Amino acid sequence: MFWDQKIETLERAALERLQLKRLQETVRRVAAHVPFYRQKFAELGVKPEDIRSLADLRRLPFTTNADLRDNYPTGLLAVSYDATLRLHTSSGTTGKPKALFFSRQDVDNAAELCARSFVMTGITQKDVFQNMMTYGMFTGALVTHYGAEKIGCLVIPAGPGNSERQLMLMQDFRTTFIHLTPSYALYLATFLEKHGVDPRRDLALRKAFVGAEAYTEETCRKIEEGLGLDVYNSYGLSEMNGPGIAFECVHKQGMHLWEDHFLLEIIDPQTGELLPDGEAGELVMTTLCREAMPLLRYRTRDITSIITKPCSCGRTHRRMNRIAGRSDDMLIVRGVNIYPQQIERVLMAQSGVGRNYLIALEGLDEMTIKVELAEAGFEGQVEQLMKLQNHLTEKLRAEILIKPQVQLLPPGSLPVSEGKAKRVIDNRKM
Amino acid sequence: MNDVKLVAAFAENKPGQVAHFTKILASANINIRWLAVASTGPFGVMKFLVSDPEMACQALKHEGFVTKLVDALAIEVPDKPGGLHAVADCLASHNINLDNASGFITNNRAIMVLEVPDAARARDVLQKQGFRVLTQMELPV
Structure with missing residues (x-):
């Protein structure tokens, strides 16, 4: 070929x-x-x-x-x-x-x-x-x-x-x-x-x-x-x-x-x-x-x-x-160099979460990772969601070396991009 | 099967969320018998006992919500002192844990809604003790 x-x-x-x-x-x-x-x-x-x-x-x-x-x-x-x-x-x-x-x-x-x-x-x-x-x-x-x-x-x-x-x-x-x-x-x-x-x-x-x-x-x-x-x-x-x-x-x-x-x-x-x-x-x-x-x-x-x-x-x-x-694209959060791709890798490998995500940097160097929950990842119990959230936080911490906030969202709540996706929003007051 | 199904839905923890769900169910002509909200930080889970759980799930899914049918037991208990205790005591003596429990009274009937790890076994135990475990069809209208 x-x-x-x-x-x-x-x-x-x-x-x-x-x-x-x-x-x-x-x-x-x-x-x-x-x-x-x-x-x-x-x-x-x-x-x-x-x-x-x-x-x-x-x-x-x-x-x-x-x-x-x-x-x-x-x-x-x-x-x-x-x-x-x-x-x-x-x-x-x-x-x-x-x-x-x-x-x-x-x-x-x-x-x-x-x-x-x-x-x-x-x-x-x-x-x-x-x-x-x-x-x-x-x-x-x-x-x-x-x-x-x-x-x-x-x-x-x-x-x-x-x-x-x-x-x-x-x-x-x-x-x-x-x-x-x-x-x-x-x-x-x-x-x-x-x-x-x-x-x-x-x-x-x-x-x-x-x-x-x-x-x-x-x-x-x-x-x-x-x-x-x-x-x-x-x-x-x-x-x-x-x-x-x-x-x-x-x-x-x-x-x-x-x-x-x-x-x-x-x-x-x-x-x-x-x-x-x-x-x-x-x-x-x-x-x-x-x-x-x-x-x-x-x-x-x-x-x-x-x-x-x-x-x-x-x-x-x-x-x-x-x-x-x-x-x-490299982010520096609390003195640590982080590529958004590192975060993506963890999220995409996790079953139960969807395909859209957003990295929000706010306040004094706080990182929140917003990710949509997948239909298949929901067992109907709030305890299970807390477990998923904690598990993701731990996985992310191991990858990027700082502890982010993980926020699970209903599907469709994050903006959808049809061109180049905007994955990082930096509103830090520093 | 005597189990009833609860409709569980994932939601953000913010004002207007319950109203959003109840509106969808009302438009689908679904009657809600009972509702529970469990929230933690930014998100929570709402559970509904409704006239038609399958249809409720479809209606919510159609609006883009993540839903799941959850097995539960609906038990009719006498509306008098000690009525609830008899159920709790029966489960305790068989070492059955209650994950979630709640109840409501309608037409002078007291209904307990229970979520347990093994619904089939709990139903068996309760029925042997003479409790009335309701099916979806037997739920009061």
Whole structure:
């Protein structure tokens, strides 16, 4: 199951030669056309011809979130404004967005990588794709839309929300795979359950590509159970095309990152030092084929690690582990560093609680974790609920090292998100 | 089976919750004979003895509430001094623990609602002692 077997299984030495060639070309282009990089190169005393091997990558400057904002709207363009074909903006941030330009070649490349990613999981042109990501400025929907069309799938551009209509479309057009956020997937599972729809019996769903928010293995299992399908983890970020950068193959042992299009590094987010393979740190990516807006050593702020061991699928592109958290999602409560994913892992592994949760920080560093009770978790006795609450508090304390308040709520009492879920509310008075 | 079913519902501990439930049951044309609320901190459990427990559960579920049918015993005791004691004494002598107990009087009949760990055994013991353990159908209207 390959879309482009030659490139996907290219032996490492050849892949690295290709990477170096493309890196040198990218560096030459930004030095010539992007004043921001020209100035950075001058500050660091580095010239395009200094890049003689992939190891020279570390001589190049980082690009950060702030650099993208500072150069808004067109400061990082490496082609003329006329040569751009599509504008996307980054999602889920405050103030001015980050503007991300695609040339015709970039649009096609992004679709190509999505096609590779889908086919890698067994998708063929016979499949029917219902895209439940947000269409619009967000890359999530359009990029996968083009990817699935490239394969020849029937594409239903449903967008998120309106679960009644999603259900109708899935039934009437025999949808076989969907693309959505983990929070909406959990909501949809609850919705189907509530409406007496057994997806295994009543729908043709086989696979879900779940992404745009970090989520845990436990959440993945809950989605698989609730929607009766196979969940494939996907990683992407708008700054790097959006979805299709790294996807799981059928072995589901980490996500293959398309290394002919991106160089990856893992660094210590504090010091910026390169970390050895296998160690967890911040993912840093360099575009190798981007025409309109190449980015060097972009700080993704996502925490992961690289798996170097060859995969039995035969692909030579290395894999990355599930995102452990986002370096700027980290909470500091009573002096302890906590990733929301740690809390999610405990909640999703606990039977009797539902799929929606909220972390509320209030007062003087008090943490309350609100979670909905599941139908199956209720035995009709208040004593049993107290036991469940105490058990969860203990499990959470063991995981995050501080003792939170756990609040059980009736299903449906927490806000439902159809785009990116807001899991943390910080109202601390400090 | 002589057991009656209580409808247990999970609720947040805040004003208006009982009213919310009773409204749903009233619209479903369900008569409530008895109600108990047990709460702890931010949440609690309400239990109802109603004319049609299955339908009550469905009505509450439909409105998005988490519910569960709980086995209970409804025992008719003479409305006179020592009436309740006879029941309690009978259970005590058989070492049966009462998880929850409550009662109400209707049409000069006193009804005890009991939750015990093993309803079948408790029913057996009480019936052997001559107590009248009511079925769902025998509950006063």
